Amino acid sequence: MTHVRLTTEGFAVLLAVVAVGLVSTGAARAQSYSLAPTRAADHAAQLETKAADKFVKEDDVLRFINDYRENKTPAQVPGLVKAMVRLGALSDPEKAGVYTGFIAGVIGENQLKAPELIAEMFPMPPVQQVVLIKAIAFSGLPDWKELLEQFVERMPARKVLIGKYLYGDGKTLGELSMDDPFVIDAHWGNYFATGAWEPGIRIISALAWAEDQNDIEKLTIGSMAKWTLASNAARDKNLLDLAKVQMNHQDETVRRQLREVIEAAELYEIGRLREDALKRIDALRAGGPQNARDWSKWGNYGTTALALGCVVASVLGQVQFGIPCVVGGALSTAAVNYLGPERTR
Structure with a gap:
């Protein structure tokens, strides 16, 4: 599959960059996702087409989310996220608690694949990027900040929010008080992803x-x-x-x-x-x-x-x-x- 070849090439470049000490590990990881732009674009287009066929309405998105914990297919989640964007489900991040929690749960359960899964969710409009940033922070991964840093350059319009989570008072899901409907929703989304x-x-x-x-x-x-x-x-x-x-x-x-x-x-x-x-x-x-x-x-x-x-x-x-x-x-x-x-x- 194309994205597997991209990962292999990216790893080779990462080793070369680290060996000569030109950039930090975080920057090297980010570079691995900029390789072979033509093939990456082709893969993104294929993903978009499959998502359009599978997720025609928001009902289809909800069915997938409900069934996911019984049949976990993380490779389909980037296409699901693209469908969420296309269907307007993420257009208001404050009303996207279930989706934010679900994406967070998938990322959290797939630590090794997380960078690849997130990379395949792009391109993403700036408003919807808020959901992705929170999902990474809510993932529960011990290295979620390093993971978020890898995608800073992909989300220049969201640098303030990213900075809040990396260096400020941005809270993880477990740190948020339950006295907010968004937080209740996000926990349900996390449960639907993980069980x-x-x-x-x-x-x-x-x-x-x-x-x-x-x-x-x-x-x-x-x-x-x-x-x-x-x-x-x-x-x-x-x-x-x-x-x-x-x-x-x-x-x-x-x-x-x-x-x-x-x-x-x-x-x-x-x-x-x-x-x-x-x-x-x-x-x-x-x-x-x-x-x-x-x-x-x-x-x-x-x-x-x-x-x-x-x-x-x-x-x-x-x-x-x-x-x-x-x-x-x-x-x-x-x-x-x-x-x-x-x-x-």
Whole structure:
């Protein structure tokens, strides 16, 4: 395959450059991806064509993401990312949490292939590069900064953001607080890529807010975590097993919510969790503090884990949920429409 030959040639050049001490290792690695531009362009064109045939709609992207952890094919992910760009799925990075987390998970599980996989995702418009930069930082690789440095020259418009992650206060996924829909989404994306328990455990930790009586934002985040855990665990034994194991490791507040998640997943009664969340949110808005954000602002956050679970379930014909399956809608938009106070009953 063409990209294998490129890697071999690049390695030879890298050895020669290091031997004469002309540039740093990071620069040498970057140079390895500039070789044979004609063949690289041909390979990129072939990748684009295959992606266009395989991923016609965003539904196709979501199906691939849902199935990936059962049949991991990282070589197809660069084409998937190109399709995300073409379909506009990454046009607003703040609404691309699921996709960011998914790309991060694939990069993290393929450390040796990561430079090659990332190189094949280019060219990429500057706005969408934000997603890729965060995905590299969120990958969990011990050398993620060195990996990001290799692609600085490919993303000149994003030097400020890259500098924030390399030298500033840019946080990795594990360092981010869970009180943000984007972070919940990113953890779901990571789980869909890896099937690992770590992102699931962090989502479970947000259940502590599902009965918060003082902060409507945290109550909504906790309700989102609860609904998405139940809806995904209903069709994912690995996730259901994780929930049961965590019953022995979480505090009583989380265990109460987790018990309801497990029961709803096993009985396929996801709708009642939504109804319970609606009652709690309405009650807090009616008699609680007034320091919550304007609900309309919530529509500016994360790609939907809610919609993702709903879309996949409808595709598989397994679960009927209580909200419409809207591809590409925001997680918080779903909350506004179906957990928000202005909804029509």
